[in-house]
Amino acid sequence: MSATAQTIDRISPETNLFESILELIRRTSTILPDDVVRAVTGARKNEVEGSNADVALNVIGCNIGLARDSSLPLCQDTGTILFYVHTPAGYDQLAFEEIATEAVRTATKKGYLRQNSVDSITGKNTGDNTGPGSPVFHFHQWREPHVEVKLMLKGGGCENMNAQYSLPHPDLGGRDLKGVENAILDCVLQAQGQGCGPGILGVCIGGDRGTGYGFAKEQLLRMLDDTNHDPVLAELEARVVEKANQSGIGPMGFGGKTTLLACKIGKLNRLPASFFVSIAYMCWAYRRRGAELNLSGEVSNWLY
Numbered sequence: 001m002s003a004t005a006q007t008i009d010r011i012s013p014e015t016n017l018f019e020s021i022l023e024l025i026r027r028t029s030t031i032l033p034d035d036v037v038r039a040v041t042g043a044r045k046n047e048v049e050g051s052n053a054d055v056a057l058n059v060i061g062c063n064i065g066l067a068r069d070s071s072l073p074l075c076q077d078t079g080t081i082l083f084y085v086h087t088p089a090g091y092d093q094l095a096f097e098e099i100a101t102e103a104v105r106t107a108t109k110k111g112y113l114r115q116n117s118v119d120s121i122t123g124k125n126t127g128d129n130t131g132p133g134s135p136v137f138h139f140h141q142w143r144e145p146h147v148e149v150k151l152m153l154k155g156g157g158c159e160n161m162n163a164q165y166s167l168p169h170p171d172l173g174g175r176d177l178k179g180v181e182n183a184i185l186d187c188v189l190q191a192q193g194q195g196c197g198p199g200i201l202g203v204c205i206g207g208d209r210g211t212g213y214g215f216a217k218e219q220l221l222r223m224l225d226d227t228n229h230d231p232v233l234a235e236l237e238a239r240v241v242e243k244a245n246q247s248g249i250g251p252m253g254f255g256g257k258t259t260l261l262a263c264k265i266g267k268l269n270r271l272p273a274s275f276f277v278s279i280a281y282m283c284w285a286y287r288r289r290g291a292e293l294n295l296s297g298e299v300s301n302w303l304y
């Protein structure tokens with residue numbers, strides 16, 4: 001390749017996009033967002049000094065610092081690689097998918113992501129975190145002139161703690177807010193000691209089984225310290241966190257006052273015949289970051 005061709009290649013939108021996504025992956029895998037760090041640090045103040053909960057939160061804090069300082073993955077569990085992308089009409093989403101998938105391969109080679117994607121039948125590791133269903137892309141069009149990409153790495157241990165309830169439920173109640181609250185608190189109870197708490201919940205009230213789980217996970221894209229614009233849901237979020245933190249489960253199930261860092265709830269319309277409550281349980285390694293990109297693929301603004 002001639003020098004001129006190399007120069008053109010270096011500044012091509014494809015190259016810019018590749019570099020931007022690669023850096024997004026590095027940041028997401030190795031540096032927890034400030035709102036999460038603030039929540040973990042703040043929670044420690046509520047625990048008795050030297051208690052199991054205090055020690056567990058301290059270890060988590062040390063992990064966060066080590067990963068950030070050495071650009072190493074926060075956890076050996078890479079998690080499901082989830083891209084949420086908004087693009088203007090006419091944008092080539094297929095090209096984005098190809099370039100982002102290549103960036104995942106390179107990030108794995110560079111050690112930003114541990115090799116963590118296996119064939120579902122044979123269990124054979126694909127070695128580069130790609131394959132059917134990995135990474136996952138959720139594309140949406142919007143009327144803004146730029147691209148927004150958010151990336152979440154959702155661990156397998158916490159994914160195992162997700163739960164979906166169909167109301168009415170004989171032990172949890174009917175198709176009302178009380179039934180919803182009981183379902184969410186039951187999920188927290190079932191997860192105790194598993195899923196690497198303290199947890200963060202994304203919840204969807206309504207939808208069907210598939211869209212409910214997807215929308216519940218999307219709630220985890222919200223800032224931890226935001227307030228739900230729906231006052232009824234805002235109250236429910238606060239109530240769930242307060243009651244969960246009175247349960248005594250604590251971080252890693254070691255006891256204490258920090259069982260949940262946050263609960264984020266959204267709602268979708270449902271059919272009169274069904275009422276699902278879908279819950280996405282996120283662990284302390286709450287890896288989500290994002291960026292706004294111009295149409296040349298360059299980052300104009302980092303998110304979170």
Ligand code: SF4
Binds near residue numbers: 078158159196284
């Ligand atoms: S659930 Fe989270 S903290 Fe636990 S192993 Fe998986 S990614 Fe790591």
